[in-house]
Amino acid sequence: MLKYQEVADRIELAIKDKKLSQGTRLPSLNELISKYDVSKTTLVKALTTLEDKGVIYQVQGSGIFVRRQKRDGYIALMTNMGFTKDLENNKLSTKVIDLKIETPSAEVARELNCAPGEEVYFIKRIRYVDNNVLCIEQSYFRKKIVPYLNKEIISESIFNYLTEVLKLKIGFSDKYLRTDILKKTEAKLLELPNNSPGLYIDELFYTASGEPFDLSQTIYNYKHANFFIQSGQK
Amino acid sequence: MLKYQEVADRIELAIKDKKLSQGTRLPSLNELISKYDVSKTTLVKALTTLEDKGVIYQVQGSGIFVRRQKRDGYIALMTNMGFTKDLENNKLSTKVIDLKIETPSAEVARELNCAPGEEVYFIKRIRYVDNNVLCIEQSYFRKKIVPYLNKEIISESIFNYLTEVLKLKIGFSDKYLRTDILKKTEAKLLELPNNSPGLYIDELFYTASGEPFDLSQTIYNYKHANFFIQSGQK
DNA sequence: AAGTGGTCTAGACCACATG
DNA sequence: ATGTGGTCTAGACCACTTT
Numbered sequence: 001m002l003k004y005q006e007v008a009d010r011i012e013l014a015i016k017d018k019k020l021s022q023g024t025r026l027p028s029l030n031e032l033i034s035k036y037d038v039s040k041t042t043l044v045k046a047l048t049t050l051e052d053k054g055v056i057y058q059v060q061g062s063g064i065f066v067r068r069q070k071r072d073g074y075i076a077l078m079t080n081m082g083f084t085k086d087l088e089n090n091k092l093s094t095k096v097i098d099l100k101i102e103t104p105s106a107e108v109a110r111e112l113n114c115a116p117g118e119e120v121y122f123i124k125r126i127r128y129v130d131n132n133v134l135c136i137e138q139s140y141f142r143k144k145i146v147p148y149l150n151k152e153i154i155s156e157s158i159f160n161y162l163t164e165v166l167k168l169k170i171g172f173s174d175k176y177l178r179t180d181i182l183k184k185t186e187a188k189l190l191e192l193p194n195n196s197p198g199l200y201i202d203e204l205f206y207t208a209s210g211e212p213f214d215l216s217q218t219i220y221n222y223k224h225a226n227f228f229i230q231s232g233q234k
Numbered sequence: 235m236l237k238y239q240e241v242a243d244r245i246e247l248a249i250k251d252k253k254l255s256q257g258t259r260l261p262s263l264n265e266l267i268s269k270y271d272v273s274k275t276t277l278v279k280a281l282t283t284l285e286d287k288g289v290i291y292q293v294q295g296s297g298i299f300v301r302r303q304k305r306d307g308y309i310a311l312m313t314n315m316g317f318t319k320d321l322e323n324n325k326l327s328t329k330v331i332d333l334k335i336e337t338p339s340a341e342v343a344r345e346l347n348c349a350p351g352e353e354v355y356f357i358k359r360i361r362y363v364d365n366n367v368l369c370i371e372q373s374y375f376r377k378k379i380v381p382y383l384n385k386e387i388i389s390e391s392i393f394n395y396l397t398e399v400l401k402l403k404i405g406f407s408d409k410y411l412r413t414d415i416l417k418k419t420e421a422k423l424l425e426l427p428n429n430s431p432g433l434y435i436d437e438l439f440y441t442a443s444g445e446p447f448d449l450s451q452t453i454y455n456y457k458h459a460n461f462f463i464q465s466g467q468k
Numbered sequence: 469a470a471g472t473g474g475t476c477t478a479g480a481c482c483a484c485a486t487g
Numbered sequence: 488a489t490g491t492g493g494t495c496t497a498g499a500c501c502a503c504t505t506t
Contacts, residue, residue: 061484179456197431295503
């Protein structure tokens with residue numbers, strides 16, 4: 001366990017534990033340095049991590065303060081993984097519609113940087129929160145990087161499987177978001193009337209070494225999809 | 235100018251200048267250290283900045299690589315300011331619908347953490363890209379923090395005015411995003427048929443010292459609103 | 469084994485905010 | 488003036504990847 005990561009976790013835990021509210025001032029840098037017995041640089045790095053995560057904000061010359069918590073039920077858009085964590089207070093379930101191995105279309109192959117003839121898993125799922133349709137999701141995984149998937153695995157959180165079983169290190173992702181009118185087949189799957197709005201998110205996930213491995217399109221039911229984005233300036 | 239910031243800018247410029255494509259490897263840490271004549275820590279901080287910004291990614295034991303550029307015309311959702319920069323290749327204009335000083339509603343006062351009786355500017359604008367309606371925007375600015383606004387100022391980029399004229403230091407923001415069916419009045423302003431989809435973004439902006447100063451709701455025309463989100467893991 | 473990125477330290481010095 | 492956060496350094500050591 002990295003030192004700065006551990007310190008960051010302990011500080012975050014302390015905030016949640018004591019239920020410190022927005023604007024509450026934390027102990028000064030020097031106090032935290034003695035408390036956790038690390039160098040200044042390490043402590044600063046821990047704080048930077050928490051700042052990026054939206055847990056605190058730092059004001060030069062003044063102090064370190066607790067930042068507001070996001071509204072419950074909102075899905076954080078910047079975290080890499082699925083929303084398993086964001087909706088932990090809700091009942092999540094998944095229905096698998098399709099799972100097969102195929103040779104990708106030219107467009108998919110290009111996005112995923114596939115070699116000619118390389119195969120991918122194609123997955124189509126419906127995800128529910130509290131028995132309401134949250135979204136339909138179509139994903140392509142490069143078989144080269146994700147060699148095995150089955151119906152059982154993809155009925156749960158795929159990303160947990162990737163990181164914990166396959167020990168895949170996820171690096172970063174690009175997401176494109178837009179709103180449009182649902183197509184008839186989409187509306188039906190989302191249990192919405194024809195011509196309802198839909199929220200479309202295209203994502204491309206990369207491993208830590210920069211290889212794209214998952215291209216997916218998710219279409220959200222607008223009634224149950226609320227997103228949250230925290231931005232910083234630094 | 236901070237040293238790490240300057241180094242970061244120079245590296246970013248070099249990438250853009252030489253039009254290095256995704257996956258191109260940059261010189262090694264040690265080479266960059268000698269090239270820019272800074273300590274390792276400073277160089278690493280510069281690289282971290284660029285990594286957060288989505289310009290590069292670093293792979294331990296391997297190298298530093300150029301990350302893919304976002305598609306043109308997409309609006310980055312994590313930068314704090316408006317989209318002036320994202321749409322610099324497009325013709326942007328603004329029509330002011332309303333500008334007045336008022337005593338905020340209980341809800342607005344709560345979000346902005348206003349003292350009793352404190353006044354706010356209320357602004358309503360329509361923004362156009364290439365002569366198409368991009369969005370309608372309603373904002374509340376705390377007069378205490380933004381003491382003066384006029385029609386001319388808000389016809390341009392308000393955030394440029396805040397940072398460059400008022401020297402306001404913007405800290406961070408919370409954004410909430412959802413899709414819904416437009417109300418009749420909204421559809422009319424956006425020049426869309428009744429019952430069209432709309433993309434709603436609520437934002438709360440804070441100064442660097444943690445004071446909320448701007449609460450706004452923006453409703454985007456789904457035909458011209460494409461958003462981009464880059465995520466990292468670190 | 470060699471090279472590359474990543475963590476950590478102790479300490480000097482700078483910039484900003486508050487009393 | 489003091490205290491607070493922020494930058495910067497030189498250098499030791501660690502972890503991962505490549506050859």
